[in-house]
Amino acid sequence: MKLLSQLKTSTFRLALLYMVVFATSVFLLLAFIYWRTAGFMTAQTDETIEAEIAGLAEQYRGRGINGLITIIRERVARDPNAKSLYLVTTDDYMKLAGNLSAWPEGTQSQRGWINFTLNESIGWTGPERLARARIFEVQGGLRLLVGRDVDDLTALKKVIEGAINWGMGITLALALLGGFMISRSTTRRIETINITSRKIMSGHLSQRIPTRGTDDDFDQLADNLNQMLDRIVYLMEGIRHVSDSIAHDLRTPLTRLRNQLENTLLSVDNDEAREQAGRAVAEADQLLATFNALLRIARLETRGNAADMKPVSLGILVSDACELYEALSEDKEQQFEQTVSEEVMIEGDRDLLFQMVSNLIDNAIKYTPERGSIRVAVYTDGDAAVFAVADSGIGIPDSEKDYVFQRFYRVGKSRSLPGNGLGLSLVSAVAEIHQGQIELSDTYPGKTPPGLTIAIRMPVYRPARRRLRTAQARLLPAADAERERPAASEHTHTA
Numbered sequence: 001m002k003l004l005s006q007l008k009t010s011t012f013r014l015a016l017l018y019m020v021v022f023a024t025s026v027f028l029l030l031a032f033i034y035w036r037t038a039g040f041m042t043a044q045t046d047e048t049i050e051a052e053i054a055g056l057a058e059q060y061r062g063r064g065i066n067g068l069i070t071i072i073r074e075r076v077a078r079d080p081n082a083k084s085l086y087l088v089t090t091d092d093y094m095k096l097a098g099n100l101s102a103w104p105e106g107t108q109s110q111r112g113w114i115n116f117t118l119n120e121s122i123g124w125t126g127p128e129r130l131a132r133a134r135i136f137e138v139q140g141g142l143r144l145l146v147g148r149d150v151d152d153l154t155a156l157k158k159v160i161e162g163a164i165n166w167g168m169g170i171t172l173a174l175a176l177l178g179g180f181m182i183s184r185s186t187t188r189r190i191e192t193i194n195i196t197s198r199k200i201m202s203g204h205l206s207q208r209i210p211t212r213g214t215d216d217d218f219d220q221l222a223d224n225l226n227q228m229l230d231r232i233v234y235l236m237e238g239i240r241h242v243s244d245s246i247a248h249d250l251r252t253p254l255t256r257l258r259n260q261l262e263n264t265l266l267s268v269d270n271d272e273a274r275e276q277a278g279r280a281v282a283e284a285d286q287l288l289a290t291f292n293a294l295l296r297i298a299r300l301e302t303r304g305n306a307a308d309m310k311p312v313s314l315g316i317l318v319s320d321a322c323e324l325y326e327a328l329s330e331d332k333e334q335q336f337e338q339t340v341s342e343e344v345m346i347e348g349d350r351d352l353l354f355q356m357v358s359n360l361i362d363n364a365i366k367y368t369p370e371r372g373s374i375r376v377a378v379y380t381d382g383d384a385a386v387f388a389v390a391d392s393g394i395g396i397p398d399s400e401k402d403y404v405f406q407r408f409y410r411v412g413k414s415r416s417l418p419g420n421g422l423g424l425s426l427v428s429a430v431a432e433i434h435q436g437q438i439e440l441s442d443t444y445p446g447k448t449p450p451g452l453t454i455a456i457r458m459p460v461y462r463p464a465r466r467r468l469r470t471a472q473a474r475l476l477p478a479a480d481a482e483r484e485r486p487a488a489s490e491h492t493h494t495a
């Protein structure tokens with residue numbers, strides 16, 4: 001599977017293209033060498049044969065037919081290995097002289113150059129060999145064949161052909177291997193960038209792409225991306241800082257305004273004016289509540305470690321919250337169910353946890369229509385204490401599940417319902433302090449409405465571990481102080 005995806009990368013395709021070009025060049029080069037070598041060898045043989053023919057022709061001109069036959073007999077006697085081949089016959093193919101016994105089969109009617117096999121049918125006694133010859137007619141009706149054994153030559157050609165085939169095979173294999181290795185090292189580096197990007201997209205904005213320190217193009221790309229991320233973080237912090245400052249700075253004047261309105265409310269007799277002032281006070285209270293929520297979240301995010309962490313029974317805490325919200329749920333005639341195991345303990349801040357749990361139950365009731373169902377559960381799953389709320393409400397589309405934890409973010413459908421979009425931001429901040437992981441899923445996947453299930457997994461409290469950690473804290477007080485200092489100095493306005 002991994003190999004398959006490797007083959008699909010653009011780097012590998014590039015390497016493949018390179019390999020094809022490379023292999024074609026090698027093939028052309030070898031083919032050219034072969035063509036030149038083989039051509040040269042054939043030309044040499046032909047030249048030798050031509051030279052012999054020239055010699056024989058001279059003899060024939062000087063001494064006639066008998067002279068020709070004599071010289072051929074002499075030559076045959078002198079060349080026992082029979083590299084040169086001769087045959088003189090009458091025009092009806094009766095042998096007169098030569099070291100072949102008969103005319104090669106199928107070549108009787110031919111003229112000029114022929115290629116044939118030396119075998120028994122023409123009086124050859126050794127193993128079969130390849131030969132090349134020239135045939136022509138001599139005046140007076142005689143036929144003459146002059147040739148050479150070219151078997152060694154053909155064998156040599158075969159060796160060269162074999163070498164070319166092997167050469168091509170090895171070239172292809174090496175090119176394929178090289179292409180694969182090059183593309184793999186490139187793909188690996190791109191994959192590191194991809195992995196980091198995915199982590200960042202899933203919310204871990206502090207992740208950075210590792211560099212190799214070679215300052216090559218990949219390092220430069222990674223550096224640029226990292227700097228871009230730093231910049232984004234810086235800008236985001238800035239925006240958050242501004243919104244927190246606004247909330248902080250407007251809170252006092254707003255409180256003063258609200259109190260003045262309340263005083264007015266008490267002092268006027270006019271019923272209408274009193275009602276209007278009452279509504280204005282309620283609006284101001286709502287605004288103050290939003291500011292307070294915003295500041296609470298900001299404080300949690302920057303000073304999370306200042307939370308009052310103690311062993312808490314998550315089960316009892318959730319039961320208490322349920323008790324508080326059951327009435328609200330009853331009003332909507334919802335079916336409210338709780339499966340809470342009271343022994344489940346975690347280490348945390350009771351007040352913060354209560355706010356977190358309340359916000360989630362509140363959302364479930366708010367976003368589930370009348371006569372819907374809500375189930376609240378607390379249980380342990382391995383080392384995790386899990387708090388889960390499952391409702392049968394409108395749910396959150398998958399594309400927006402990542403965004404609902406942002407401040408003021410509300411899913412389109414729910415904008416008509418009261419709320420600011422700060423509840424889940426607070427939940428996320430509290431969960432973070434408790435090393436909690438939030439999982440969002442559809443209660444009824446594929447159905448409409450899908451409902452929503454939110455589960456928060458936090459480490460279970462184990463007394464032994466707590467003791468160990470306190471011991472560590474005592475041994476390492478300096479490290480702890482170090483960790484707290486920058487957080488405390490960053491957002492002083494929240495004090």
Ligand SMILES: Nc1ncnc2c1ncn2[C@@H]1O[C@H](COP(=O)(O)OP(=O)(O)OP(=O)(O)O)[C@@H](O)[C@H]1O
Nearest residue numbers: 363364367395404410411414419420421422423424
């Ligand atoms: N149980 C749920 N079912 C469906 N949608 C939900 C659920 N919980 C939250 N949401 C969606 O997520 C958005 C953000 O929730 P959040 O609790 O942060 O804000 P809110 O409930 O709108 O306002 P607030 O909690 O500040 O009063 C909601 O506006 C809603 O669209």
Ligand SMILES: [Mg+2]
Nearest residue numbers: 363419423424
């Ligand atoms: Mg809410």
